[in-house]
């Protein structure tokens with residue numbers, strides 16, 4: 001630092017001196033020029049008035065003596081002016097006619113300027129030296145009519161100009177000195193205030209982070225102009241902190257002999273399993289949507305369980321996520337290959353966007369996937385719609401994604417591709433046909449119905465065939481695997497191996513396995529006992545913000561979807577208040593509902609129905625500052641939802657049918673206080689794991705109403721025991737385990753089906 005200051009000072013001194021001296025030099029030159037031209041001007045005036053007098057006094061040759069005397073007097077009279085050395089008059093021959101006495105000592109011969117003036121017959125002037133003395137000579141011809149009689153010279157001592165210039169130089173020197181001193185001083189002070197201070201603060205802060213003396217995400221100190229640097233440092237510090245925590249955690253786990261799955265364990269696992277290969281995830285929904293609203297560019301994280309689940313996987317291994325670019329500003333932020341790094345601000349993996357036309361999106365996403373397959377697989381009493389045009393778009397879009405995947409894996413050895421969901425049933429086979437060396441899995445995030453139910457789909461054979469292109473098919477629970485294999489058995493020519501849960505079709509084996517999806521359950525989700533007062537206060541504050549006063553609060557978080565049983569839930573709340581009127585004025589249910597797929601009439605209508613139903617029930621019971629249902633109709637971020645989860649007395653998940661339902665798990669992960677009751681539909685995948693929830697049949701309104709009362713009146717010890725057990729289950733079966741198991745299983749699949757298996761299969765077919 002000291003060396004830096006010395007360098008800075010030396011450079012400043014040199015720089016300022018150089019610049020100041022340069023400017024001063026030009027100033028002095030100007031001053032010199034001004035003094036000289038002032039002198040010339042004065043000499044001219046003097047010379048001209050003198051020459052007139054001389055011409056008048058100049059006599060004919062006969063009167064020379066008298067004339068000389070007169071001229072003598074004339075030069076004496078003019079000769080005693082400031083800095084004037086003297087005046088001299090010469091005749092044509094160059095002989096002195098009259099001369100001031102001071103000049104006689106210095107001027108011994110006729111100056112060349114005078115001779116030139118006489119010869120040319122016009123005024124001449126020059127700066128010359130007489131001995132050591134610098135002088136200015138102005139010479140004028142003396143005439144009578146056109147005849148030049150002689151010459152007149154006015155000689156000025158100009159040493160005063162030199163003296164004046166020296167004085168200016170001296171002043172300049174002191175001025176430059178003062179400037180250098182002041183500028184250096186001011187610069188050093190500025191540097192000290194705006195740089196040294198923040199740098200010192202940053203150094204202290206970074207040291208504290210490095211040594212772990214301050215907690216994670218500590219406020220970044222004010223670093224003024226280094227703010228961009230501060231942001232980078234903050235991110236680095238975060239990673240450092242994260243790495244330290246992970247290492248400590250690993251050590252602790254090893255010590256305790258636990259087999260907990262963490263993001264770090266997943267990354268190690270993925271790297272080992274992928275063995276240098278790269279991981280590709282394909283889904284319809286992208287994790288970040290860029291939306292332009294006027295001049296602002298917003299990044300939206302969609303309310304999708306799939307996004308919640310997959311981000312940690314991509315994070316863990318810096319993979320590539322291929323998805324539909326659905327935002328209106330998505331194309332603005334990608335490179336020439338439609339790629340960008342995400343998450344924005346802290347890029348950890350790549351996102352490749354696939355562009356769809358409006359018609360394609362309409363037919364493939366809204367049409368076949370969400371009006372056909374979604375109700376087909378959920379069996380929630382909304383009739384599936386199968387249109388041939390939608391099916392055509394579905395096939396086209398699957399092809400489009402195949403092309404994008406092939407492009408991404410083009411030069412990648414041993415690529416591992418995880419296809420997601422019902423939007424891409426055809427994709428596994430399409431990829432494998434072109435790249436048999438790729439390991440391809442598809443995870444089906446929604447239920448798989450029984451073969452009879454699935455059988456109404458006109459293109460069931462093509463869908464099942466497309467899926468069987470995969471090396472591995474994952475469902476949330478075993479019964480979906482069973483349903484799928486039964487469907488395979490009925491629909492396509494294949495051999496189902498019930499012992500190993502696989503299907504062999506056209507020499508290709510597909511494994512079918514359950515992988516119950518989950519949430520991250522971070523380390524900082526660890527239990528915090530005895531903080532119940534905090535929840536109580538938070539609950540009151542949250543409700544107050546919503547303009548409601550109540551003692552108890554329930555929470556529901558869903559996309560507005562007919563499979564979620566939101567109307568049934570509202571009916572159960574109505575029934576509960578009807579049956580137990582003492583809770584009127586006391587129990588408020590907050591429903592966070594993200595509008596979803598509203599382009600589809602059924603969803604659009606449902607949104608209106610949900611709103612109307614909440615209003616109807618509120619109208620029936622509300623009074624004063626209390627109402628039974630608060631419907632928050634917009635998508636909320638995880639950060640916004642978390643306080644509701646933490647403060648609620650109960651969480652209601654009443655899906656009519658659900659692959660897994662991550663809300664149930666998110667609620668429990670948020671309950672570090674080990675309180676709160678989960679009321680969970682028995683028709684969710686989550687119900688298989690979360691046996692300590694109050695399981696309900698959402699169609700049974702009375703049963704759900706009773707569950708609400710039971711939840712509110714449950715003994716604290718009972719709540720604690722249940723939440724603790726369920727949190728343990730989620731902690732052990734978190735999203736990292738899900739991804740780790742899925743990838744491990746996929747990497748263990750033998751891509752070359754054993755010969756004897758083929759033989760057996762052929763034998764079976766020929767017997768059949």
Ligand code: G6P
Pocket residue numbers: 285303304305306307421445446596597
């Ligand atoms: C279900 C599907 C997911 C999907 C989510 C949101 O959970 O299984 O794949 O991401 O719904 O649906 P959306 O149509 O908005 O992507």
